[in-house]
Amino acid sequence: MASNARTVVMASLAADALALGAHWIYDIGRIDAAFGRLETLQDPLPSSFHAGKSRGDLTHYGDQTVLLLRSLVEEGGFSLDGFARA
Numbered sequence: 001m002a003s004n005a006r007t008v009v010m011a012s013l014a015a016d017a018l019a020l021g022a023h024w025i026y027d028i029g030r031i032d033a034a035f036g037r038l039e040t041l042q043d044p045l046p047s048s049f050h051a052g053k054s055r056g057d058l059t060h061y062g063d064q065t066v067l068l069l070r071s072l073v074e075e076g077g078f079s080l081d082g083f084a085r086a
Contacts (some may be wrong), residue, residue, distance in 0.1 A: 009065070009069065012062075012065065013058065013062050013065060013066070016058050016059050016061055016062035016065070017041060017055075017056055017057065017058055017062065018038055018040075018041060019038070019059060020041070020042065020044055020050060020053060020055070020056075020057055020058065020059050021034075021035055021038065021041070021042025021043060021044050021045070021055065022034070022035055022038060022042070023044065023048070023049070023050060023059045024048065024049045024050075025045070025048070041055040041056045042055050043055045067083070067086040068083060068086070070086055071083040071085075071086040074086075
């Protein structure tokens, strides 16, 4: 079971990094023109909400996932206070 949980988390982080380039762009035509089919890691567009991030970085969702995982390890389980501090 732990192996499945690790696989799910790692896959979600990989998918999050893959989505970074087009994240928060809701115009399919704009995504297609800028990236085509997203099959490799891409830098976010200069005009995107992710200024300062580079290909392979996580969106804020991925960043929050990593913080949650760290909090779970440090607290030995979920703690709202521990997660808030993280």
